[in-house]
Amino acid sequence: MIVFLHGFDWATYTDVVMPAFARWLLERDESAVAALFEQTRCAQEEESLPAPMQRLRSWTRARAFVQKLPRGLHSLEEYEQLCSPEAFTQLSDRYLHLHTPRLYQQNDALRTVWGAILETYCLPWRDKALDGELSLFTTTPNGAWPEEPGEGMPEIREELISLLHSAGLADLADQISSITHLGQEPIDSNTLPDMLDASGESRSTGALPANLTGTLRELGLTGETTASGKTEALSFDQGGERDTFDLAGAGMNETATPDKPDGTQFDIPVEASGTQFISPDEGGEDENELAFTTQPGGVEIGGMVDLLHLRGWLARISLRAMALFEYLACGRRYMPFGYVVGEPYNYVGYLTPGEVQQLASCLRNVSPPTRGAVARDQLRFRQQQNIPVTSEYFRMVDEVLPAWADEFLQAVRAACSENLGLICAIE
Numbered sequence: 001m002i003v004f005l006h007g008f009d010w011a012t013y014t015d016v017v018m019p020a021f022a023r024w025l026l027e028r029d030e031s032a033v034a035a036l037f038e039q040t041r042c043a044q045e046e047e048s049l050p051a052p053m054q055r056l057r058s059w060t061r062a063r064a065f066v067q068k069l070p071r072g073l074h075s076l077e078e079y080e081q082l083c084s085p086e087a088f089t090q091l092s093d094r095y096l097h098l099h100t101p102r103l104y105q106q107n108d109a110l111r112t113v114w115g116a117i118l119e120t121y122c123l124p125w126r127d128k129a130l131d132g133e134l135s136l137f138t139t140t141p142n143g144a145w146p147e148e149p150g151e152g153m154p155e156i157r158e159e160l161i162s163l164l165h166s167a168g169l170a171d172l173a174d175q176i177s178s179i180t181h182l183g184q185e186p187i188d189s190n191t192l193p194d195m196l197d198a199s200g201e202s203r204s205t206g207a208l209p210a211n212l213t214g215t216l217r218e219l220g221l222t223g224e225t226t227a228s229g230k231t232e233a234l235s236f237d238q239g240g241e242r243d244t245f246d247l248a249g250a251g252m253n254e255t256a257t258p259d260k261p262d263g264t265q266f267d268i269p270v271e272a273s274g275t276q277f278i279s280p281d282e283g284g285e286d287e288n289e290l291a292f293t294t295q296p297g298g299v300e301i302g303g304m305v306d307l308l309h310l311r312g313w314l315a316r317i318s319l320r321a322m323a324l325f326e327y328l329a330c331g332r333r334y335m336p337f338g339y340v341v342g343e344p345y346n347y348v349g350y351l352t353p354g355e356v357q358q359l360a361s362c363l364r365n366v367s368p369p370t371r372g373a374v375a376r377d378q379l380r381f382r383q384q385q386n387i388p389v390t391s392e393y394f395r396m397v398d399e400v401l402p403a404w405a406d407e408f409l410q411a412v413r414a415a416c417s418e419n420l421g422l423i424c425a426i427e
Contacts, residue, residue, distance in 0.1 A: 001341075001426050003307060003329060004298030005411040007125040008421035010353050014085045017117055018336075022083035024066060026076060033113070034059070042116035042344070058116070061109035070104060078102070082336055089352060092334045093327070106338040114337050115345020124420065125297030163383060295425060299411040301329070302404040305397060310408055312398030313369075321362040324355055329424040341426070350423040353415075360416035368405035377401040 020032035037043050037059055046057045054060070069075070081087045081101040091097050103110075119126065164173035301310065307329055315322040326332035326349075331339070333349045340346075351359065369377075377400055387394045402408075415422050 001304055003301050003303065004295040004425045004427070005301060005328075005408070006123045006295075006298050006423050006425060007411075007415050007418065008350055008423040009122045009124050010085075010421040013118070013122050013421075017121060018083045018085050021114070022080065025069065025079040025083060028066070030063065030066070033117070036117045036121065037113055040116040040120045042112060058109045058112040062107065062113045065107040065110055075104070085352075088336060089333075093332060094334050095332055100334040101336075102334070103337070106340075108340065108343060111337040111340070112344060115343075115347060118347065118423070119345060123297060123423070124418075125299075126295075127297070129297035160379070163379075295427065298425060299407050300404070301408050301411070302402075306402060306404050308398045309400050309402035310404065312396075312400070313402045313405060315398075317366055318362040321359055324351060324359045324362075327351060327355070328422055346426045348424050348426050350421055352421050353419050356412060356415045356420065356422055360412050363409060363412060366409065368409055369401045374401045374403050378403075 017036065020036060023029040024033045042058060046059075049057060069079075078101055081091065082103070088101055091100050094100060161173045164170070301307075311322055311325055311330060314325050323332075328349045328351050331348055335347060335349070339348050381395055381397070381400050384393065384395055411422065
């Protein structure tokens with residue numbers, strides 16, 4: 001799972017979106033919510049469903065669910081608190097309050113309607129991304145501040161060589177120690193088999209020891225060579241030859257189409273064939289655009305383990321910053337209509353503009369750890385995995401430096417400068 005942060009238009013959410021849901025739940029007046037939902041991507045996509053499946057549309061199922069909701073005095077008070085963003089936010093801490101405002105039963109269709117409306121009206125960074133405006137953020141590929149070439153490399157060289165010696169790969173360690181600028185230039189893929197020849201054990205098994213794979217990958221020594229924005233992964237078989245797959249040799253043709261029973265070929269347009277072959281000459285910009293379309297305007301801050309790194313790093317800076325981060329990305333804040341992993345609109349938490357300003361104040365003089373520091377810390381963590389838990393030298397994953405601190409800080413400061421909240425989406 002990947003975690004994204006979006007700017008959250010709190011004013012639209014409090015003045016337009018939730019009052020519409022309040023009228024729907026309290027007065028059964030669905031007109032305002034229906035008008036908002038009609039303009040969403042979800043509603044437009046579901047219009048193309050075939051007639052027998054129209055009853056499965058999110059809006060149809062959500063309407064049926066709301067019509068069956070209880071209308072007692074206590075229930076109406078619950079709906080009123082649920083649809084008041086200010087009142088709900090004060091009671092949304094699931095660690096502090098045993099009962100947060102909620103419906104008597106959660107419904108995925110209603111949650112989808114709410115999430116689709118939020119996506120359309122309350123995510124201004126998404127609108128800017130779809131309009132083709134320049135990205136708000138300038139980041140390095142691995143989520144760390146840019147640094148001078150070679151910064152921190154001597155320490156990484158020493159730790160890597162020590163790790164190789166401990167794994168019984170002395171000859172390979174000597175080969176790496178002879179490289180003048182470790183980490184500044186990737187090793188050419190043609191030299192990697194010769195380096196593997198230095199150790200008979202590595203050659204015979206066809207791969208480096210498992211505990212070295214992550215380390216070498218971070219340092220650019222995985223046998224990957226980058227050209228024109230594309231990465232060609234290399235793998236070696238028992239004989240040391242590169243494993244390749246030749247379409248022509250296998251009797252396959254990229255442009256070939258299946259034959260009809262009479263021997264003639266089907267005419268299948270490329271865009272409808274279900275398979276897209278990307279030429280090696282095509283630049284890396286298309287790949288970035290394809291990866292960016294999943295959460296337009298969202299700022300990626302890594303995966304679930306990266307959340308632990310960020311929370312532990314923030315705890316060392318400020319307890320308030322850590323608690324606000326838990327509200328935002330760690331599930332501490334209850335969402336109005338719940339949260340279920342794997343659904344289309346997975347909003348797990350949010351911060352109001354006031355809370356974003358508090359978070360930005362806590363982090364005003366904070367800089368993210370450098371790339372070299374992050375690489376060294378993660379390397380030490382992997383090296384210490386065999387230390388017993390009872391040892392004073394045992395480290396928890398929460399204590400590892402975060403690789404996505406730069407993106408997180410930029411998102412917080414951008415939201416603060418625009419007087420926006422933040423909302424966290426997981427996909």
